[in-house]
Each structure stands twice: as C-alpha cells, then as structure tokens.
Amino acid sequence: xxxxxxxxxxxxxxxxxxxxxxxxxxxxxxxxxxxxxxxxxxxxxxxxxxxxxxxxxxxxxxxxxxxxxxxxxxxxxxxxxxxxxxxxxxxxxxxxxxxxxxxxxxxxxxxxxxxxxxxxxxxxxxxxxxxxxxxxxxxxxxxxxxxxxxxxxxxxxxxxxxxxxxxx
Numbered sequence: 001x002x003x004x005x006x007x008x009x010x011x012x013x014x015x016x017x018x019x020x021x022x023x024x025x026x027x028x029x030x031x032x033x034x035x036x037x038x039x040x041x042x043x044x045x046x047x048x049x050x051x052x053x054x055x056x057x058x059x060x061x062x063x064x065x066x067x068x069x070x071x072x073x074x075x076x077x078x079x080x081x082x083x084x085x086x087x088x089x090x091x092x093x094x095x096x097x098x099x100x101x102x103x104x105x106x107x108x109x110x111x112x113x114x115x116x117x118x119x120x121x122x123x124x125x126x127x128x129x130x131x132x133x134x135x136x137x138x139x140x141x142x143x144x145x146x147x148x149x150x151x152x153x154x155x156x157x158x159x160x161x162x163x164x165x166x167x168x
Contacts, residue, residue: 004010008119027134028092032059036069047076055084063092078111090126100138118140118144123162129164136163 027034038053061064065088088102089120101123108116124138138161147155 001116022107026092026166028059028063028065028090028098030059030061032167033057034065034067034167036070036163038071042073043080044080044099045076049073050075053082057086057088062164063090064088065090078113079109081109082109088122098128098134100124100126100136109150116144116147118142124161126165132167134163134165134167136161136165 009051025037036055036059038051042049044050050072051070053074055067057065057067059065062154067086067088068084069084069086071080071082071084084104084106086102086104088100089140090098090100096152101121103121104112104119106118106120109120110116115124116130120140120142122138122140124136126136129135137154139158140161141156141158143156
C-alpha cells in the first residue's frame with residue numbers, strides 16, 4: 001500500500017495525576033495522560049484522503065508512555081480505519097530539545113479487502129515552544145505484514161509526523 005501522510009497535527013492535553021508534584025519530566029511525567037485529536041491528509045490507493053483521529057497516551061514512568069489511537073480515512077474509496085497501540089519514550093531530561101523514539105502495532109481495516117497488520121517505529125524531537133507547549137517533528141517507518149505486492153504497490157512506507165502538544 002502506497003501511503004504518504006502529508007500533514008497531520010496533534011493537539012494534546014496533559015492531565016496531571018492526583019496529588020502529583022512538579023518534577024523535571026513535567027509534561028512527560030509518570031501519571032500524565034495526553035489526549036490527542038488529529039486531522040490532516042493521507043494518500044493511499046492513488047487517492048487522497050481526509051484523516052481524522054483521536055487517541056491517548058499514559059506515562060507509566062517519567063518519559064515512557066503507552067498509547068492507543070484511532071484513525072478514520074474518508075473522502076475516497078475504499079474507506080479505512082486504523083487502530084494503533086504504541087509505546088514511546090521521550091528523553092525528558094534534555095532542556096529545550098527532547099528526542100523521542102517509539103514502536104507500534106497497527107490494525108488497518110479497509111473496505112472490501114482483508115484487514116492489514118503492520119509494525120513500525122518512530123523517532124523525532126519535541127522542541128519547547130513555551131512553558132507548557134511542545135512542537136514535535138519526526139519520522140515514521142511502517143512495515144505491513146503479510147502484504148501482497150499484487151494488491152499493494154509497496155509493503156512498507158516512511159512518512160513525516162508533526163505535532164503540537166499543550167500540557168496543562
């Protein structure tokens with residue numbers, strides 16, 4: 001499947017855990033939850049799509065989160081939905097630039113075709129844009145499992161991700 005994610009912006013709110021004290025990890029502290037809403041465009045099956053999504057990440061320890069995200073690809077045929085559990089680590093100890101790495105599994109449901117599983121990784125940086133705001137820029141590599149090149153042109157893809165996170 002040829003896929004290029006052209007632009008996607010995530011807006012997250014970080015909710016502090018009850019009675020949590022402020023520490024060096026701040027927005028990426030143990031007990032924090034980031035909720036996200038995404039919107040943008042995507043490209044698959046020689047078609048352009050409008051992509052909407054929601055998700056949440058929970059920080060198990062400072063810097064390490066587990067997440068679950070849902071995407072709906074609409075506006076072209078076939079429509080798709082994607083469910084993505086993930087694990088990510090943010091190097092929160094850094095001052096203004098905070099690198100991150102992560103891995104994910106994704107289940108893609110495509111109208112009229114068999115569901116498609118994929119695994120992948122991501123890496124990038126969060127740049128502090130304000131006291132509680134972070135701009136993220138990264139790259140994602142995704143490899144589709146049991147992918148047939150007779151149905152899909154490519155069985156892997158690399159694309160950019162852009163995010164804006166507000167932590168309160």
